[in-house]
Amino acid sequence: MALTALEIYKLLPKTNCKECGLPTCLAFAMQMAAGKAGIEKCPPASSEAKERLGAASAPPLPRVTVGTGDGAVVLGDEVVLFRHEKTFHHPTAIAASVSDTLGEEALVERLRRITALSFERVGQTISVDMAAVRCDSSDPARFARVAAAALSGAGKPLLLQGPASALAAAVKEVGASRPLLCPPPEELEDGAKLAASAGLPLVARARGLDALEAALAKARAAGAKEIVADPMPEDAGRAVADSICIRTLAIAHRAREVAYPTAFDLGGGFPNPFAAACLLVPKYASLVVLDTADPAELLPILTLRQNIFTDPQRPIQVEPGIYAIGKATPSSPVLITTNFSLTYFTVRSDIEASRTPAHLLIAECDGMSVLTAWAAGKFTAESVAKILLDGGIGGQVEHRTLILPGMVARLSGRIEELSRWRVLVGPQESSALPSYLRRLPPAAFLPANG
Amino acid sequence: MTVAFPKQAFPGRVLEVTLPAAEGGTPVIVGGQNALPLAPEGEKHNPVAVGMEVGTGSGEIPPSLAHALGGREKDPVSLARACEDEWGASFIFLSLSGCHPDNGSQTVAMGAKLARDVLAAVRCPVIVGGCGDEEIDAKLFPAVAEAAPRPVFLSYADEKNYRLVGGAALAYGHGVVSWSPIDINMAKQINLLLSDIGVPPERILIDPLTGGLGYGLEYTYSIVERIRLAGLSGDAMLARPVLCHLGDAWKAREAVDASEPSWGDPDVRGPRWEEATGWACLAAGADLLVCRHPGNAALLRGTSWR
């Protein structure tokens, strides 16, 4: 449970020595209660205070890193239960499974399909993050070989699922890549010892929250440091309920015993894995494992994850300015839109589809869509005219004709008045731009006279 | 377990709302809960209700949807019957889209007749939506309110037309869907306005505007969560059932584009796009979902545990 300013104050030296940079101990206590300062800023604090307040100001959910380098996946380390309170930081990692019983060719094909699960959306790459290698063969040597093949073939951090003996064999092969070890519940202790000695992260699994709490304690006792919790639910309903319990306990109640990132294995006959994944992405899972590698299922799940994990205070946006599309020349059309990434990339790909080189002006609109920006007074005749007159486009083209989004047709008269550019009202949906641009007479973009 | 699940005792409770059915049909009862969705606590007597949309417009529909509807989309009455009898929709959202000048130009009288025909063809509750053209809807809602032989919900009342829609509902004993554009203050405001003119609270559903997956869903997600938290914390104007219309999911290029083979089979992808939108709305706290794909009515309904 988070401490109040007064409770913190009682533990401080109360000397107002100002070493922390604040005028009084009370002021410092208030900063700490607000999560804006840590006890390490108060050197005179007693060791008892340091211990108690250190725990209280530690992040509510520890961070576990799997993999190394650019592709490393961070699990946990969240601070709120609802994204509107701040934001969710670390997107639910999605792992696709690989069985160690696959034959040579099937394995290569499976890894190829997993790597192909990568998509461009609004300027970001969204993809499956990890490969989950399952030991179905009960052969440690084989498991280790497949793990090594998965690491080089998929190039993603690994989740290794198998008995402790198989994990030990695989760690020899791929330990340096920082895989996440996942022993079966009955071999948790051996798995945890292996994780401790190799300095690797571990999944503690046990069905139900009571058993899970005991398993987590056992893993800690065996020396495991970075731990992920898997409550092994039998269906989607149980999975979300467990996930909500664990995260609520961690964040709202600072219950250290269960404050861990969570993992859910939705493969191997788990009923309705798609629904479970869609519910677990917004409802707190740190990692989900799926057997499917069908892009028709993964594109929606990854898009949902992208939506939920955007910063609610700051839409994904692009730099305002002049963007040349294709080999734009002084007689190419000039179009305008807003700096909301979704809008920009949609319009851009539609202009590209038309194969007409063009200049695309991006107006600064705090990352709002065309109509939202118009309704919020950020995309106005005045702001558009200013871009036309002062934004530098006049020096790049010979003509003075602008294509305006169809949704804001009502701005056209006033823009013409203010800027003396001619305004053509484009289609409402940019998907109609290819046919619109192809139909435009070239005369529309002849040099302006005078 | 030494650390018991912390029961959140909320002071508020979502108002229970009944969407009436015809004789022999099953009414839809939603709301009544005093806890957040999916959490293992509180009282949640009523499962999420999943209805299906029946359109009346002449516009094209995506091929993956057309395959699934099997040609019935051209006949609203037979489509509505199939939704109820074959696909398990708990209610019908009849969208009188065909009255829009760009989508069929049916007259107001035709729209009202269609509403009457659909109401006669099914026993489940019906929500009747306008065509989206302000002037036409101003005539359409009163005409539907008068023509409907049994109580329906009119969708929707916003800041501009609430007097008209609320008035029509009051005069003929219907309910109202109150609409606002992803804005909690406006959602509250429109409910206040409706209560000012006397629409009883147990005849109001909130439609917060549902952005489809990849196209604004995150804004809807957070507004629904905030509406629910505000309602449970005691704000009576927001302690109302929330309806999420998943139709926007089908506007996404990713849901329908067949030209990108690396995105997988559009016949799978389209319905999954709508389904994912539905699960997110449910996780946020929606009480009613309106879908277009028959398979999704069954999938999204399978959540007795909510």
Ligand code: B12
């Ligand atoms: C998500 C959303 C929001 C989000 C913001 C999202 C964002 N970053 O912009 C939030 C919740 C914050 C929001 C706020 C508001 N919103 Co809003 N919002 C939407 C919503 C649901 C989706 C917008 C979106 O993302 N569209 C997708 C992008 C890609 O569309 P787009 O930018 O328009 O681009 C398309 C076209 O314009 C065209 N195009 C774009 N550029 C170009 C360029 C050329 C040359 C051409 C030819 C075409 C073209 O092609 C694109 C693809 O089709 C719409 C409703 C809807 N379904 O459209 C309402 C909507 C835009 N919002 C609306 C309103 C009123 C508001 C608010 C004023 C209300 C309020 N809540 O207080 C505020 C204003 C913001 C403020 N004061 O801070 C209204 C606008 C009404 C109107 N007709 O003017 C809408 C239409 C909802 C409605 N039906 O009432 N909104």
Ligand code: SF4
């Ligand atoms: S450093 Fe510690 S003792 Fe000194 S004023 Fe700050 S809080 Fe008080």
